[in-house]
Amino acid sequence: MILVAILVCEVGFWVAILAGLSARYVLNRPKLGGLLLVVAPIIDAVLLVLVTVDLLRGGTASWHHGLAGLYIGISIAYGHRMIAWMDARFAARFRGAPRPTPLSGVAYAVACWKDVARTLLAAAITTAILGGLVLVVADPARTTALLGIFPVLGIVVVIDVLWAISYSLWPKRARPAEAK
Template identity: 65%
Template sequence: MILGAIVACEVGFWLAIVAGLLARYPGRRPRLGAALLVAAPLIDVVLLALVAADLIGGATASWHHGLAALYIGISVAYGHRMIAWADAAFAHRFRGAAPRVKPTGWAYTAACWKDVARTLLACLVAAAILGALIVVVGAPERTAELLAFFPALGVILGIDTLWAISYTLWPKKPAATAS
């Protein structure tokens, strides 16, 4: 059930964003677009409520519950950036705005380190959700799987940090231009 809820919330998140941007740009209804964009984070609240209700209702935690916590953490940490990226793409397509410049060199390295900070925030949010669920459920035998999810958060943060270190040592070169 929770895995289905995660998929439904992810689909709902992107549908809210696309609907908001379609209303904003081709529909020329910025207020409606803003309202639909605000709905995207509310979907995370729905997912959190579903996960909590499932566990409080007696379910035994699985990796799906941990994945839901991670999904919410990523949405909190990266959601604004994802919406800004989609907004810029729609502005380019429907309003003729300049395309976003892809960073290279030290600008890309700086962006990688900002992503490490975002990933840290995502892991902290996920850990807080997992910890709160463990405390609220109060049944260690049913929440053992949630405790097992903490090392995965460390691995995710470690991989992102290694990515940033690699681009610190070997900065991304600009794409070759055709002559």
Template identity: 70%
Template sequence: MVLAAIIACEVGFWVAVLGGLVARYPARRPRLGTVLLVAAPLIDVLLLALVTVDLLGGGTASWHHGLAALYIGISVAYGHRMIAWADVRFAHRFDGGPAPIKPTGWAYTATCWKDVARTLLAAVIAAGLVGGLILIVDDRSRTDELLGLFPLLGLVVGIDLLWAISYTLWPRRAAA
């Protein structure tokens, strides 16, 4: 059930984002677009409620519950940036806005380091959610599976950190 809820929430998130952007630009309905864009993070709240109810109702935690926590962490940390990325492209395509800028050199390096901070925030949120679920359920035999998420979070942050270090040492060059 939890995996289906994650998939439904991911689809719902992107339907809300794309629907908001279509309403904002091609349909020229900016208020409706704003409402739909604001609905996107509310979907994360719904997913968190579903996961919590599942575990409090006697469910045993699986990797799906950890994935839900990771999804929520990424959505909170990167959601605004993803929406802004798509918004610039929709504005350019449908509303005559400026073309998106692809950063190079030190601007790209700075973006990489900001992403490290975002990834760290996503990992902290996911770890906090998993820790909270473990405390709320208070039954080690039902939540033991969630402990495997912590090393994965460290690995993801480490990879992103190496990515930023590599672009600090070898900045991205501008296209010829």
């Protein structure tokens, strides 16, 4: 049941973003677009409530519950960046704004380190959500599966740090069309 809720919320999150950007750029209704974009974080809150209610009603946590916490953490930490990325492409497509220039060199390495900070934030948010669920449910036998997400968070952080280090040592080269 929670896996279905996660999938519905994930689809709803992207539908809200696409509807918001479409209203802003295609329909030329920026206020409506902004309102629809606000729905995306509300969907995350709904998912958190669903997971909490499921566990408080006696459900036993599974990896699905942990995935919900991870999804919310990533959504909060990376959501603004993802929306800004899409917004720039909508503006280029529908308003004639210049397409964003792909990053290379030091600028790309700096962007990678900013992503490390976002990944750490996502891991912290996920940890807080899952830790909060463990405390609220107060039944270790039913929340053991949530602890399995923590090693995954560690692996994700390590991979992101290694990614940033690699591009700091060996900067990404500009594509030939991008070279000036």
